[in-house]
Amino acid sequence: MRSAICRSDADSIRIHGLDLTTDIIGKVDLGQMAFLEIWGRLPTPEENAVFNALVVSLVEHGLTPSVLAARLTYLGAPDSLQAAVAAGLSGLGTVFVGSIEGAARMLQEAKAADATEDQIPALAREIVARFKAEKRIIPGLGHPIHKQVDPRTGRLLSIAAENGFRGRHVQLLEAVAAEAERSLDRHLPINVSGAIGAIASELGMDWRVCRGIGLIARTIGLVAHLLEEIRSPLARELWLRTEHEAQPPE
Amino acid sequence: MRSAICRSDADSIRIHGLDLTTDIIGKVDLGQMAFLEIWGRLPTPEENAVFNALVVSLVEHGLTPSVLAARLTYLGAPDSLQAAVAAGLSGLGTVFVGSIEGAARMLQEAKAADATEDQIPALAREIVARFKAEKRIIPGLGHPIHKQVDPRTGRLLSIAAENGFRGRHVQLLEAVAAEAERSLDRHLPINVSGAIGAIASELGMDWRVCRGIGLIARTIGLVAHLLEEIRSPLARELWLRTEHEAQPPE
Amino acid sequence: MRSAICRSDADSIRIHGLDLTTDIIGKVDLGQMAFLEIWGRLPTPEENAVFNALVVSLVEHGLTPSVLAARLTYLGAPDSLQAAVAAGLSGLGTVFVGSIEGAARMLQEAKAADATEDQIPALAREIVARFKAEKRIIPGLGHPIHKQVDPRTGRLLSIAAENGFRGRHVQLLEAVAAEAERSLDRHLPINVSGAIGAIASELGMDWRVCRGIGLIARTIGLVAHLLEEIRSPLARELWLRTEHEAQPPE
Amino acid sequence: MRSAICRSDADSIRIHGLDLTTDIIGKVDLGQMAFLEIWGRLPTPEENAVFNALVVSLVEHGLTPSVLAARLTYLGAPDSLQAAVAAGLSGLGTVFVGSIEGAARMLQEAKAADATEDQIPALAREIVARFKAEKRIIPGLGHPIHKQVDPRTGRLLSIAAENGFRGRHVQLLEAVAAEAERSLDRHLPINVSGAIGAIASELGMDWRVCRGIGLIARTIGLVAHLLEEIRSPLARELWLRTEHEAQPPE
Known part of the structure; x- marks a missing residue:
């Protein structure tokens, strides 16, 4: 068993050979970091421009099924933000970003x-x-x-x-x-x-792993939607209305 | 019910008031986009520097329990990359990034x-x-x-x-x-x-939503580890060894 | 590392000491099996009556947020039933079954x-x-x-x-x-x-692990709702309506 | 939008036409309940025998990748049992139970x-x-x-x-x-x-929805394994060993 991505000990963390503290933090931005992490090297300026454009274009697309699933999950487990994001990602399968x-x-x-x-x-x-x-x-x-x-x-x-x-x-x-x-x-x-x-x-x-571009992008979007859900909730209303409307007749 | 983040119609997608095609793609990089999405406005250069540093620092920390959970999940569902990433995020609770x-x-x-x-x-x-x-x-x-x-x-x-x-x-x-x-x-x-x-x-x-910084960062890391798992797998070996070692005696 | 629940080899699978093929399948029903799995022994008739009543009471409660999250997830990933069920379970946190x-x-x-x-x-x-x-x-x-x-x-x-x-x-x-x-x-x-x-x-x-009673029960409910979603879908309508209604004004 | 499975109001909950309190709890066992929920009617004795045998056979199969993913998830999020079970289910895709x-x-x-x-x-x-x-x-x-x-x-x-x-x-x-x-x-x-x-x-x-039989069964198994993980943990050891062994050389 071998993983070549990261080496860490008590003093340092090295990611694809770069020292996290001295080479990365404050020097490498988020888009470059994602490229480094996935490709194993920093991008050229051209690669960087193209890769950033791809991810950025997928961050947000309104109240998608994935966003609604995340908000509904948060309603039941507000102390587990990660579970709400995980639920939102679970539907990014063959039909949408897939x-x-x-x-x-x-x-x-x-x-x-x-x-x-x-x-x-x-x-x-x-x-x-x-x-x-x-x-x-x-x-x-x-x-x-x-x-x-x-x-x-x-x-x-x-x-x-x-x-x-x-x-x-x-x-x-x-x-x-x-x-x-x-x-x-x-x-x-x-x-x-x-x-x-x-x-x-x-x-x-x-x-x-191309589906991963969508996962990276949409995780950002899901966090933003969960922040909005905290400040201006809609999941409870969505639930109660749907339950009321869709009940079978007596 | 109201969500103020995004407005889309057949011709355009607007995110916090900016047009995705003309104002964002090719002009806003991934770190700025994440800030825009969460804060509702683009960052100042100082905010941008600080926010990028925060997220970048959490992208990768080796074979964490979260990474192992994602790789083991991928072993059983290789056609659902999103399920493996979701499984990896599910453990980013109170103990680690939480x-x-x-x-x-x-x-x-x-x-x-x-x-x-x-x-x-x-x-x-x-x-x-x-x-x-x-x-x-x-x-x-x-x-x-x-x-x-x-x-x-x-x-x-x-x-x-x-x-x-x-x-x-x-x-x-x-x-x-x-x-x-x-x-x-x-x-x-x-x-x-x-x-x-x-x-x-x-x-x-x-x-x-501060846990969200870790979720955004680690989603990137999980995609990179799943790519490595495809090329150089370790989950099957990890499973078989553990199962063999941990069995109760006859 | 040691797990005492199950021992399996090429010829047999033993669960808490009982042989799956000869002692369990066809002799132990689902409620007894769940008790055996969790308590490490078969229930008395009284324990069995009580445990079955507990689980049965939580299987179904209509179009809960958890069910809606699962149905919305299925819409995007219909080839990953497990991801839809996982999304549905993710919200069974502190507010509802928790x-x-x-x-x-x-x-x-x-x-x-x-x-x-x-x-x-x-x-x-x-x-x-x-x-x-x-x-x-x-x-x-x-x-x-x-x-x-x-x-x-x-x-x-x-x-x-x-x-x-x-x-x-x-x-x-x-x-x-x-x-x-x-x-x-x-x-x-x-x-x-x-x-x-x-x-x-x-x-x-x-x-x-008491939350687990709800998880066992609701997994059954989620599978039933996903079957209904296949035959008589509502997630797409729920999504499109919500997206349309909740958009910010132009 | 219509769901025919359950009708509930302030006084009663009806599932496929049966009253939860008077017709189901204490009268219908877990296997029958699962059949009722999915098929919309109670099983005949023969159907009941066969259905119970199917589900029971899949509850437990040792330290599977799914169980390991759940235990590793629990290590990071011990207050979210549902997230650990969801992570465990996420890998029940095409390769194993699928x-x-x-x-x-x-x-x-x-x-x-x-x-x-x-x-x-x-x-x-x-x-x-x-x-x-x-x-x-x-x-x-x-x-x-x-x-x-x-x-x-x-x-x-x-x-x-x-x-x-x-x-x-x-x-x-x-x-x-x-x-x-x-x-x-x-x-x-x-x-x-x-x-x-x-x-x-x-x-x-x-x-x-046949994959659902495995999901119902394995949710029971995952809860049992998480109880064992609480009493006799192995996930931390598994993580630390793997991380140590698989690090790239300096």
């Missing part, structure tokens, strides 16, 4: 990184044909609310491009979106999960 | 913010006397491993002071530590949880 | 088991005086909805009495309720949590 | 219930061929420890048969096991998850 993972997986399993630019259109056709044959939804495309264009997608893709991260994964996702639109005859813009999955793949993040 | 909350509560309930500098020593004597009478451990002092001086504490307190956040909460905690040492006749240095609780109180953070 | 623990703790810390019947009234006066002085709510008394008499309380106390479990803990709780009513001049009937805490204490259950 | 779901899904999606006995062998061949073609493991067969015969499987299948529940789902699973053994040329006995998945299908349980 779709980032689906897009990253699709692009990484297609070995986009090893392809030439010329090979991208053929890869995209293969992917769309396979998902169509298996009657599966292509991850990272379309959005129930932002039907026309997800406002965040273009911004994230621009920041990636400006910083040198419009590589094969992004190109492949764009090609998949175009091919899907033609093949399925529906407007299927890249959504924010798709953009994040593609850009995280450009940063070299294993698809199996 | 002690931040204890220190912040003690300082905030003493109404340190309303005291003059002259009143601090008397407040400290009251606090120590009360904890002593109730046979309770004073939160934020002492450390099982870093017996002499926690290397992180001095660094965090320096950064706070340099940025104008050595206010009454920090002064009161220092006075409590000195008084406790005299009264209990034991070396009781301020530990990292105490320093964070005091500095978070300087930043105006309600003690009831 | 109050069982408070009552059991109060009775066990008063060393009711060691008292004679004559000493009970004095113990009750001490307890009520102490909670009054500390301005704390006495656990196990009163109920927000069932103001007059909780219909379950009398039934549980009868079953306990019929089976020989109206011992000192139950007597002390009754004396505390009477004393509280006189001293605080309010109608404070024993509620179902109080009755369960007292009866679990009669069964010899450590107060630190 | 495999029940896989077996039940395979049998229910094959529409075993609608088949005649003559059609079973052909259904089994189709299933094995499909899993082989897709290079997927057939759920419910084989076991890492109990290589020859899982001691629980035969017992559960006997109890099912004795009570009239050796129907098409059980027959199909047996046919799949025989076909898999021939086709893959490996000994692949039905394991306990497979038997439970098949028998739960006989009882009419939707595969999407």
Whole structure:
């Protein structure tokens, strides 16, 4: 058994080789720290810009099911803030933030990184044909609310491009979106999960932990919502109303 | 029912009044975003420096019980990264990161913010006397491993002071530590949880969500450990060894 | 490290000394099994009757905050039923089922088991005086909805009495309720949590795991609600309505 | 929004039409109650025997990863028993108890219930061929420890048969096991998850909640292990040893 991330003794804590007290605290900001922790090294300025943009875009999205679950949990266990946050994270599965993972997986399993630019259109056709044959939804495309264009997608893709991260994964996702639109005859813009999955793949993040970007972001959001719940509660009202309305008739 | 944090419609997402696409992504980094989300406004440069230092200091502390719980959970549910992170957070209660909350509560309930500098020593004597009478451990002092001086504490307190956040909460905690040492006749240095609780109180953070700083930080750490678990697993070995060793005799 | 509960090898699994295949499956029912697992031996018929009554009384209480949290979690992670149940359990803290623990703790810390019947009234006066002085709510008394008499309380106390479990803990709780009513001049009937805490204490259950009775019971309830959520969903509607209603004005 | 499970008001609580106080407490035992809660009616004696056998078989299996995660969580949050149980349940995913779901899904999606006995062998061949073609493991067969015969499987299948529940789902699973053994040329006995998945299908349980049988059972086991952890702790030792052993070299 071996973990290479941290070495600590009575005098010091070293994280990926950097001393927490002298090299990190006061010198490395939160975005850089998250990159260091996950990638094992500090980011370049370009990586830093792109990674911060990805996480920041997922921190807050209103009263999501995850936020409501956390607030309802806090109502019953106000002395266990961690249990409320844990409950909120538990629902960040395949349906919501988990779709980032689906897009990253699709692009990484297609070995986009090893392809030439010329090979991208053929890869995209293969992917769309396979998902169509298996009657599966292509991850990272379309959005129930932002039907026309997800406002965040273009911004994230621009920041990636400006910083040198419009590589094969992004190109492949764009090609998949175009091919899907033609093949399925529906407007299927890249959504924010798709953009994040593609850009995280450009940063070299294993698809199996891409859901983690959402977890890091949403933990921040959940703490903010629990603070609001303390000051201006809504969970009790939500509970009592729902219980009253949904009871079976006598 | 009302939540003031976020307003979203088909065209835009506004968070505490800022437009996510045009004002936040690419302009606000992760530390600033966390501050915005929780405080409802962007931080000053001084607040930003101090807040980043607090969170960064808690991201990683090796193979903690929380990390082991997350890795063992991942072993059984590798397709639910969020469940493994949630399991890891569930143990961040009163014993570990939760002690931040204890220190912040003690300082905030003493109404340190309303005291003059002259009143601090008397407040400290009251606090120590009360904890002593109730046979309770004073939160934020002492450390099982870093017996002499926690290397992180001095660094965090320096950064706070340099940025104008050595206010009454920090002064009161220092006075409590000195008084406790005299009264209990034991070396009781301020530990990292105490320093964070005091500095978070300087930043105006309600003690009831101070545990959240640890949750935000450790979620990052848990994602990194789960990535390591995928590449270089230890949970299965830990399980099999423990099961084998701890079985009752036949 | 030693765990005495279970011994398993390639051929057999022994639980508290009984062989799972030959002694337990098909011979021991679920209530007896839970008793065996927790107490380390099979129950007497009287213990069995009382223990089953306790657990059964907590299985279902409608669309509680815990049930809503589980259903909202399932909406985002339908392939992780365990995460939805875990989210639902996370809120069973001090406010709801956790109050069982408070009552059991109060009775066990008063060393009711060691008292004679004559000493009970004095113990009750001490307890009520102490909670009054500390301005704390006495656990196990009163109920927000069932103001007059909780219909379950009398039934549980009868079953306990019929089976020989109206011992000192139950007597002390009754004396505390009477004393509280006189001293605080309010109608404070024993509620179902109080009755369960007292009866679990009669069964010899450590107060630190009494919350577990509620966890065992509610896990059953959560599974049933998630099945209903699959067949007749309400979480999506609850989310969309709440999000729409609670948005801040433009 | 409508939930048909429970109706409660100030005077009574009705669960699937039965009054909790007069019809359930003291009359319905825990196994029957779980059946009532999930199926919406009380079980027949035969259903009761079979259902109890299924749940009882999963309560305890030693120091599993789930138990270790719960004990490590309790170490950090001893005042939140529910968080420790929730952490333990979080890992009951696809790898361990979740495999029940896989077996039940395979049998229910094959529409075993609608088949005649003559059609079973052909259904089994189709299933094995499909899993082989897709290079997927057939759920419910084989076991890492109990290589020859899982001691629980035969017992559960006997109890099912004795009570009239050796129907098409059980027959199909047996046919799949025989076909898999021939086709893959490996000994692949039905394991306990497979038997439970098949028998739960006989009882009419939707595969999407079959994982719930394991959750109900293991919650009991987790409470018992947390009681043992309080009396005879091992989590701290497990943590300190692992941290010490697995640190990277200086």
